[in-house]
Amino acid sequence: MNIVALSGSNVGTKTKIAIDYAVDKLKETEENQQMVTLDLSAYDIQFSDGRNYLDYKGDTAYVAKTIMEADVIIIGTPIFQASIPASLKNIFDLLPTDGLRDKIVSMIVTAGSQRHYLVAEMQLKPILNYMKAHVVENYVFIEEKDYHMKEIINDDVFLRIDRLLEDTFTLSEVYQDVQKKKDAAYGF
Structure with a gap:
């Protein structure tokens, strides 16, 4: 099974901190699986221009192909201005319409305010469903107050991420x- 942990922003650290915890936990529990972490801040991704994802080169091709080959995707995203970041939306735009077909996708969402908890429900889930992903119903929402000095300080967040991984x-x-x-029903 190919697992991709995607940190969906090219700025900030909170989402990456949460994704790193999830990856470390997966390494303990899913040690026989192929796992890749994609931190969008580490790649030079072109803006989608409508080409087939196979026609891109460099980092853009690598990220798109890695996502297309995944069986399970754990998306980490911050919420900026009551929306997902453009860098994450661009990744979706690079892929085919049904590019997430039969992939299991779960989400870890970070935000500065509890008022942004519905962004995943109203923006991210509809995109994932449109792209034919099997979306894990519950997601982890982490607020600014759950971090201190670039560390998660709320033990409940760790428990919720652990449960999300189990559900995934x-x-x-x-x-x-x-x-x-x-x-098997096809018989060939």
């Missing part, structure tokens, strides 16, 4: 079983 891989196992039954 439970959903992945269920969909793998369903797909095996569908494939």
Whole structure:
């Protein structure tokens, strides 16, 4: 199974801190899986111009291909100005319309205010559903007050991320079983 942890912003550290915790936890529990962390601040990504994702070069091609090859994607995103960052939206724009088909996607959302908790529901989930992802229903929402000196200080956040990871891989196992039954029904 290919797992991608995507830190969906090219600025800031809070989302990356949460994604790094999730990746470290996955390394403990899912040690036999292929895992890649994509921190968008570390790549030079072109803006989508409508080309097929295979036609891009460099970092843009690498990030798009890595996401397309993933079975499970854990998206970390901050909320800026009551919206997802343009860098994350650009990643979705680079991919085909059904580019997330049959992928299990879960979300970790960071925000400076509790008033932004619905951005994932109203903006991110509809994009993921449109792109045919199997979205883990619950997501982790982390507020500014949960951090201090570039560390998560709220133990509940760790528990919620742990539970999100459990839910993500439970959903992945269920969909793998369903797909095996569908494939077996064809008889070839």
